[in-house]
Amino acid sequence: MSPSRAPGVKLRAYILLFLLIFGLMPLILAALINLPLVLDRTALFYQRAYLQNLRADFRDLDQHLASRHEMIRFLAKLPEPGLILGVRGDSDQIDLARARYTAWINQILADQRDVIQILFVDAEAQERFWLVRDARTQEWHPTAQPPQIPNRQFLAAGLESPPGAVMVSRIRVDAQAGVDDPRQLMTLNLVSQIGNDGADPEPGVVVLTIDVGGLAQTYRDTLWVNHDGSYLRPGQPASGQPEAFETFPGLAAIFAEGKLALWKGGQGRQMLWLPMFLTEDGFPLWVGRVVDPSPLDAFRNELIVRVLTIIAVLVLVVMVLARWIAARVEHFGHELLGGIRRILHDGQPLRFSWAGPRELRELGEQLTALAETQAEHLRAARAHTRELEQSNRYKSQFLANVSHELRTPLNSILLLSKMLGAESSGLNPAQRRQAQVINEAGRDLRAMIDNILDISRIEAGRLGLSLDSVELRPMLEDLIELFSPQLVDKPVELSLRLELGTPEQLQTDRDKLRQILKNFLANAIKFTERGEVRLEVGTRTESDRPLVLSVIDTGIGIARDKQEIIFEAFQQADGSTRRRYGGTGLGLAISRELATLLGGVIEVESTPGVGSRFSLLLPLSPEGAALERAPEPMSTRASEPLDDVDEAPSSLDVTAESASDPGAPWVLVIERDVKTLVRLTSDLSRRCLRVQTAADLDEALETLREEGEGCALLLLAAQVSTEMTCDTIRTLLAETQEPHPAVAILGSADMDPGLQTCLGVGAVALLAKPVDPDALTALLVQVMGRAVSETPDRTGEAPGQTSASRHATERT
Structure with a gap:
């Protein structure tokens, strides 16, 4: 497409x-x-x-049972109830009356085969006479043993019922009796009082037993199931086993609910189950009928x-x-x-001529006017942008040139003034104090220059990150120890407090975090005359920046309307603050930008005359801040000056005026001994050579990458062992392009003879310290292929002061 x-x-x-x-x-x-x-x-x-x-x-069944109500009323109207019950007359009369009654029953109930038993009970609920239908001949006859006796409570209710009333019992399910006589499996009883209309009733009742199972045989597609899951097959003995629960999985749950339900099985099988009758034991008798789902399925499929x-x-x-x-x-x-x-992209004024509705034409006219206006604005904006870019380039070039010109003599002043201020310099105490004053003033000036360069790099987006796992407590304790000497003459207490649950480490840029906290502590100490300064670490739950590092002081405080401008470059709370306490107003501006790089934010709470609280909120890992690991660019560190005369500056660039051309060959000196470093720098600068210095391998590699090509000679101080020296030479040569610079090893007078082996991995000479000028001249002639002349010292200047020197940038 x-x-x-x-x-x-x-x-x-x-x-x-x-x-x-x-x-x-x-x-x-x-x-x-x-x-x-x-x-x-x-x-x-x-x-x-x-x-x-x-x-x-089942309404037909109800109607059939209703017809049996009339039958029992008819049977209750006996001509001689006393004789039938055996409560009057002699035995012959009773036997004759019962015989006549039996013959009469055989005539009128011959075809009523669902009636299987007739029982006469007196007022004392005693069985007086009974007739039972023979299962084979269907003839009625009395038996020697009483038939199945109805429930006594049901008999008592029948004796108390009014004349002519008929009471119907619940269905009796008797699996044991059904084994001997299947007609006894499912039965119910009808009871009515004995007596003729208009005559004194003889106390007693007649009980009619109906074979419900026999009636149920007419429903061929219906299943009868007891509450325990056993089938009730009319005309057959009951098994007493929960066969229905096995045939229909899930049927037990339906019976437990006791409601009408549709059972669904595999292959579309469906059964409708209904609790139809209650039995004498209080449980329902369930009736199930097969449901044919095929018409419904056909309708559902057609509808879908x-x-x-x-x-x-x-x-x-x-x-x-x-x-x-x-x-x-x-x-x-x-x-x-x-x-x-x-x-938008080309700034062309276009004309939109659209035909159609009035609204569309008006839209075209408005877009045409907008296009002309946008084109004019875009041209003006681009011209203004070009002017701003040119101005920004001029500013960057100016800052770079000024920093180079200022830092070059400044680092020489710092180095030499510190050497003069040392006790081993040979000066008297007053002179040493003057040298120390010069050193302190130079360090303040260098700090201001470093801050200005930091702001410039941040604005240009050239400040990268070096992420690492930072142990929190040791770093904070180092900061407290660093600032404690500044409070010796002040009634101010400096303390550190870590709350419970504070994480022990986090992933961040250690140097940038350290610089932010140092700026906080330096400001707190500067503006606090008495009381305390406290570095406090806590956490905030439910936040993407859970770590909180706060510096709390009891200083002069900041007005609310000034709490925002203090984070702008070259701004302080007011003019009097700058006059009284000094400073450039860059520390907090740099801190806020560094906090943004780390994925954090800075919060300030302050009350004038009470104190201030500066808080840095950080994530525990770089994921929350969307940080990228980038090579660390060169940046200044304002608050870590050179503190030990025996420790060399990070990089000392001494350049003679005649060797200021960036394309001229230059020499890199890798040495930690200050005296050797100053002497070599002075000797090389007098020979019109540009000099760079480094304290260790990392700074040397960084200098080689930064300065580019043109390095002709590497003067490398011997390492702890011969193996380390040879490895360092290999690493340095691997980082440079053809032609590789020559490497000379600087060793002590009694250097290890094993260093000779390094001549096979790239070294060209071994020089003993202190380096003899003639040996150095011979080496330069060998390396550069020409004689290198010396420039005489200027009157009144020490060696090395004839050229500028600068302190190379340290990692921030």
Whole structure:
């Protein structure tokens, strides 16, 4: 796809998405929401139809039982109840009456085979007479043993019922009796008082036993299940085993709920289960009927296919419509986007001439006017930008030149004044004190220059990060120890406090964090006359910058309206502060920029006359600050001056006036001994050679990378061992391009003879310290191929003062 087509395709996609969301989505959502509801309701209606059929079948059973109510009322109207009950007359009369009654029962109940037992009970609930239908001949006859006795509470309720009333018992399920006589498996009893209308009733009741199981045989597609899961097969003995629970997994849970439910099994099998009757033991007797789901499944599939077909057709129509609309809009979009792009990037004044509705024409006219205005503004902005860039380049060049010119003599002043101020210099105390004053003033001047260069590098975006794991407590304790001597003459207490739960380490740039805290502590000590200065470390939960490092003082404080401007370059709270306490106003500006580089922020709380609290909030790892590991550029460190006369400056560049050409060959001296360093620098500068110095291998490599090509000679002080010296030579030569600089080793008078082996890895000579000028001249002639003349010392100047020197930048 070509780039010119991409905007049109994207516009078409947006139009399609818009029409889908606002056109089809309501319909699709309505279908998705209502379709399951329609299917569920349809399934419910289908199940209710099955339930109605089941209940219609059992209404026939209810009607049949209702007909038995009339039968028991008829049987209760005995002509001689006293004789039947055996409470009146002699035994012959009783036997004759019972025989006649038996014959009469055989005539009127011959075809009522669901009635299997007739029992006469007196007022004392004692069985007086009973008739049982023979299971084989269907004849009624009395038996020697009493038949199945109804529930006593049911009999008592029947004896207390009014004449003519019929009471029906719950279904009795007797698996034991069903083994001997299947007719006894499922039975119920009807009871009514004995007596004729208008006559004194004889106390007693007649009990009719109905074989419900026999009636249930007419429902061939219906299952009868007891509450324990055992099948009740009418006309067959009960097994007593929970076979139904095994046949229908999950049926036990349905029985436990005791409600109408639809059981669903594998391969589309469905059963409708209903608790139809209550048994004498209080549990329901469940009836199950097979449900044929095929018509419902066919309806569901047809409905889903129709709905999906309608949605697919609508989606197709919407996509065709969206493509047509996008094609109409595509030309307009290309022209508009292309015109805006040319206006923004090229500053071309364009004219939009669109035909169509009035609104579209007015839009074209407004865009044309806007294009002309934008083109004019863009030209002015670009011209102004070029002027600013040129001005910024001039400023950067000026700062670089001034820093070089200032730092070169300044470092020489610092180095020599410190040597003169040392007790071994041979000067009297007054002279040493004067030299120390010169050294202190020079360090202040160098700190100001370093701060200005730091601000310049930060504005230019040249300040990188060197991330490392920083042990928090040791670093803070070093800071406290560093600043403690400044409070010897002040009634101010300097302390460190770490809260519980403070992390022991974090991932950050150690030097930049140290510089921020040093600026905080230096300001706190400067502006606090009495009281305390406290460095405090705590945490903030639920924050992306959980670590809080605070410097708290009891100094002069800062007014609220001044708490923002103090972070701007060259700004202090007011003019009197600068006059009284001094300073350039750059420390906090640098600290805020460094905090931003570390992914943190600085907060300030202060009350005039009470004190201040400067807090640095940092993440525990660079992920929270989106930091990038970048090579550390050269940067100054304002607050770490040269403190020991035996320790060389990081880099001392001494250049004779005649060797100021950057392309001239130069010499790198890698030496920590100050006396040797000064002597060599002086000797080389008198020979019109540009000199760079380094204290160790890292600074030497950094100097070689920074200064570029042109290094002709490396003067390397011998290391602790011959192996280390040879390894250092290999590393230095590997970092330089062809032609490699010559390497000479500086050793003591009694140097290790093993250093001769280093001549095989790149060294060209061994020089004993102190270096003999003639040996140095011979080496220079050998290396550079020409004699190097010396320039005489200027009157009144010490060796090395004839050229400028500068302190190379240290890692910030």
